[in-house]
Amino acid sequence: MASLHPHNGTTTTDSKPKPEPITESEIRSEFSHHDPTIARINNGSFGCCPATIIAAQNRHQLLFLRQPDHFYFNTLKPSILRTRRLIQTLINADHLDEVSIVDNATTAAAIVLQNITWSFFTSIFNPGDAALILHYAYGAVKKSVQAYITRAGGHVIEVHLPFPVRSSSDIVFEFQKALHMGKANGRKIRLAVIDHITSMPCVIIPVKELVRMCRDEGVDRIFIDGAHAIGNIDIDVKDIGADFYTSNLHKWLFCPPSAAFLYCKMSDELSNLHHPVVSHEYGNGLAMESAWIGTRDYSAQLVLPEVMEFVERFDGGIEGIMKRNHEKVVEMAEMLVEAWGTELGAPPEMCASLAMVGLPVSLGIKSDGDALRLRKHLRECFKVEVPIYYRVPVEGEVDSIITGYARISHQVYNVVEDYYRLRDAVNKLVKDGFTCALLTK
Amino acid sequence: MDSEDPRSNGDGINHVSKKPKLSSFITESEIREEFSHHSPDVARINNGSFGSCPASIIAAQKGWQLRFLRQPDDFFFNNLQSQILHSRTLIKDLINADHVDEVSIVDNATTAAAIVLQHVGWAFAEGRFHKGDAVVMLHCAFQAVKKSIEAYVTRAGGHVITVHLPFPVSSNEEIVAEFRKGLASAKANGKKVRLAIIDHITSMPCVVIPARELVKICREEGVERVFVDAAHAIGSVHVDVKEIGADFYVSNLHKWFFCPPSVAFLYCRKTPISPDLHHPVVSHEYGNGLAIESAWIGTRDYSSQLVIPQVLEFINRFEGGIEGIRKRNHDAVVEMAQMLAKAWGTNLGSPPEMCPSMAMIGLPSKLGVFCDDDALKLRTHLRDRFGVEVPIHYQVPRDGEIGSTDGDGCVTGYARISYQVYNTLDDYIRLRNAITQLLHDGVTCQMLQRE
Numbered sequence: 001m002a003s004l005h006p007h008n009g010t011t012t013t014d015s016k017p018k019p020e021p022i023t024e025s026e027i028r029s030e031f032s033h034h035d036p037t038i039a040r041i042n043n044g045s046f047g048c049c050p051a052t053i054i055a056a057q058n059r060h061q062l063l064f065l066r067q068p069d070h071f072y073f074n075t076l077k078p079s080i081l082r083t084r085r086l087i088q089t090l091i092n093a094d095h096l097d098e099v100s101i102v103d104n105a106t107t108a109a110a111i112v113l114q115n116i117t118w119s120f121f122t123s124i125f126n127p128g129d130a131a132l133i134l135h136y137a138y139g140a141v142k143k144s145v146q147a148y149i150t151r152a153g154g155h156v157i158e159v160h161l162p163f164p165v166r167s168s169s170d171i172v173f174e175f176q177k178a179l180h181m182g183k184a185n186g187r188k189i190r191l192a193v194i195d196h197i198t199s200m201p202c203v204i205i206p207v208k209e210l211v212r213m214c215r216d217e218g219v220d221r222i223f224i225d226g227a228h229a230i231g232n233i234d235i236d237v238k239d240i241g242a243d244f245y246t247s248n249l250h251k252w253l254f255c256p257p258s259a260a261f262l263y264c265k266m267s268d269e270l271s272n273l274h275h276p277v278v279s280h281e282y283g284n285g286l287a288m289e290s291a292w293i294g295t296r297d298y299s300a301q302l303v304l305p306e307v308m309e310f311v312e313r314f315d316g317g318i319e320g321i322m323k324r325n326h327e328k329v330v331e332m333a334e335m336l337v338e339a340w341g342t343e344l345g346a347p348p349e350m351c352a353s354l355a356m357v358g359l360p361v362s363l364g365i366k367s368d369g370d371a372l373r374l375r376k377h378l379r380e381c382f383k384v385e386v387p388i389y390y391r392v393p394v395e396g397e398v399d400s401i402i403t404g405y406a407r408i409s410h411q412v413y414n415v416v417e418d419y420y421r422l423r424d425a426v427n428k429l430v431k432d433g434f435t436c437a438l439l440t441k
Numbered sequence: 442m443d444s445e446d447p448r449s450n451g452d453g454i455n456h457v458s459k460k461p462k463l464s465s466f467i468t469e470s471e472i473r474e475e476f477s478h479h480s481p482d483v484a485r486i487n488n489g490s491f492g493s494c495p496a497s498i499i500a501a502q503k504g505w506q507l508r509f510l511r512q513p514d515d516f517f518f519n520n521l522q523s524q525i526l527h528s529r530t531l532i533k534d535l536i537n538a539d540h541v542d543e544v545s546i547v548d549n550a551t552t553a554a555a556i557v558l559q560h561v562g563w564a565f566a567e568g569r570f571h572k573g574d575a576v577v578m579l580h581c582a583f584q585a586v587k588k589s590i591e592a593y594v595t596r597a598g599g600h601v602i603t604v605h606l607p608f609p610v611s612s613n614e615e616i617v618a619e620f621r622k623g624l625a626s627a628k629a630n631g632k633k634v635r636l637a638i639i640d641h642i643t644s645m646p647c648v649v650i651p652a653r654e655l656v657k658i659c660r661e662e663g664v665e666r667v668f669v670d671a672a673h674a675i676g677s678v679h680v681d682v683k684e685i686g687a688d689f690y691v692s693n694l695h696k697w698f699f700c701p702p703s704v705a706f707l708y709c710r711k712t713p714i715s716p717d718l719h720h721p722v723v724s725h726e727y728g729n730g731l732a733i734e735s736a737w738i739g740t741r742d743y744s745s746q747l748v749i750p751q752v753l754e755f756i757n758r759f760e761g762g763i764e765g766i767r768k769r770n771h772d773a774v775v776e777m778a779q780m781l782a783k784a785w786g787t788n789l790g791s792p793p794e795m796c797p798s799m800a801m802i803g804l805p806s807k808l809g810v811f812c813d814d815d816a817l818k819l820r821t822h823l824r825d826r827f828g829v830e831v832p833i834h835y836q837v838p839r840d841g842e843i844g845s846t847d848g849d850g851c852v853t854g855y856a857r858i859s860y861q862v863y864n865t866l867d868d869y870i871r872l873r874n875a876i877t878q879l880l881h882d883g884v885t886c887q888m889l890q891r892e
Contacts, residue, residue: 033507033510033511034510034511034512035511035512035515038512038515040512042514045513045514045517045740046509046513046514046517046740047740048510049510054510058503062478064491064702065478065479065493065494065499065701066478066479066480067479067480067483067485067830068490068491068492069487069490069491069824069830070480070483070824070830072490072491073821103722103738103739103741104739104740104741105739106722106723106724106738106739106740107722107738107739109723110721110722110723113723114721117566118596120566121566121597139724139725140723140724140725140739143723143724143725143726143727143728144723144727146723146727147719147723147727148723151563152566248740250740256510256742257509257740257741257742258739258740258741258742274592276555276559276721276722277548277551277552277555277721278551278554278555278558278585278588278589278591278592278593279551279584279585279588280584280585280588282588282589282591282592283588293548293551293552294548294549294550294551294552294585294703295490295491295492295549295551295693295695295702295703296548296549296702296703297701297702297703297742297745300742376518379514379515385512385514385515
């Protein structure tokens, strides 16, 4: 499995002496622009960006504003190239051409799926050919599938995975079942979209195994939506073996909003992939097309070198950060379930830097609306920022089943007080006899 | 007095008022201050390509960026959508659109082209358009638009008809006549013209097109829909989308309207049979209308779309507001163009009334601009050796035509000069002298190294 150490595989060594590890006080300083009144335990949604990187981004922005023509002709392309090279190393891609930088995973999905649309138009694919997605696929991905596949005549298979989940084998088992059912009646599965870490509920998916299963079952193409993955878990795209892999750099890799990479395994098909926003670079390869989609601010895509310097200030670099985030979030999650008398939604080994923590049943979370309103209530009345997941009860389950989960994140700026605040907020709500029904107007 | 605090919404009404302020207008020194981040070594006479953004607006933008970074969830749930709606409403008033639903904010004109043309692609795929149905474009359409047509029309089985407009050009009548001819020949082949894409201000060579007339001609000739690519328009010419009468109209706000990179509006006229346009980047807002879809295309920095209230404040510090800025820019660029033409013994590529805040000036034929590559080499040389930033256009002589000439031969190269509030006479003198120097040294484009 590839390490996320950025110097893997390079022959040049950094001659600078290794700096002292970053201190607690320096970390606080780096994130002093965060609202200090909020217990910010939702790094998963929008990520975070240290002050050093914001400053680096500003420098790039000013370079453009200072002399945009010079920036465009002489600076932009080499800067994006630098970012692509770093990503190539981080994810263990074979060829630089396989790595494109785009705005976010949502854009990556549009690129991959629009290509599928063309295959339907040109009758390479036939009406009724299928795309397979997880039921827990991100909302935007589901809509993208509707916009580009259903609309083009494709059939969509949703794979229901269990939650709460006890182990990876639960996932594998369900996926296998769905795959077989999907192929029943000779249906051809053209694309499988699999999350590396599902968003809601948040669970690490055993993608390598699922990819292998898909290959065995003749699925044409596999797209891994790893939006949360980079900076959260190790990514080795060769090892995973998918055709496409995307991850956001602004969630867990400290880039400003927003930047993501889309990895596309080298193949004859690669030249058919296009960015939907077409510029004069059309036809020069997806990476070139993505590097110029008209005048805009590309600065978020240019600060990865500075980010790599930033993470090296931490003990163990990005590996160290990932390890400590994971350990901390599990520790906090276990603290919370003990305080509330609930359960984790997934075992620690299926949690990355995020964890699903069962909420007390007495809170009465009975719908997505309840979850959203509770989240707002926690934000406004308790100054706690944490997304809430509503888990639909399965038929036959008893009333005492947990239907609400808090998705807690841990990133380097979090402190234990953040989680105590959540713990106490929920305890107070329970003590006061609060239910979500009280929030509906 | 409205504050610079990005959190103040302002009341929207005063921002578009043309009432002169009781306090004095922005001074020369304040303007210099606002653009002090521009490289002082460069004679920056290319506002047309990438625009410009005053320091006040950069600061306002920073305010929005920090709002998001400070508490992104709160910003996303409680602020972003209402702020974008506010921006859209201000734009609607600026361009005289009827409904705010008609106004979507996107990154740039290139994105708007993708939206409109992707829709055309779907129409072919879904059988509403038939193989061979045509899309009409101008020969000098922006390269990204040409490629978008290739990507979404040609690839889908559509036919592309190119209309050549004359350049150099002496009057609107020439444009209108050529356009009529081009459209007629399209129809002569029995093709159904599904979409015409017309520039309001062509990019290279730069000329103000009588868009309203051309739209009318399209309607008369049964063209189904008209898309006006007005990338340069807002802030440099009068924009009234109802008057122009197109189905789709896009303009970049970061070129001539002082917004940071990048932001554009796409106007889509509401009719009983409005086409179903979608943003190609699909989010959970899919199906809620283009404007709503465009306002959320995943996590990214939307701050450039939020500073429009502050931009209107900035503009109103100038006498006459945006109209005053436009007029003075136009007058100045024409004056500079005439100065240069006189110095070089050449001509303008179009009469002053067809120049916006940019002008095309013939370059001395002795420089030997004989291809696009020559033009690019000359541009690079001017930047690297003389510190002058100006795009150069190579005008292909049309068959059988000599085009413009100077005392020494055919004029095939043109400089596209821009004038924006930060420009000074010195910028154009530097260009004048650079060209004069090159002539004096006997330099031709063929001699210039490829960079």
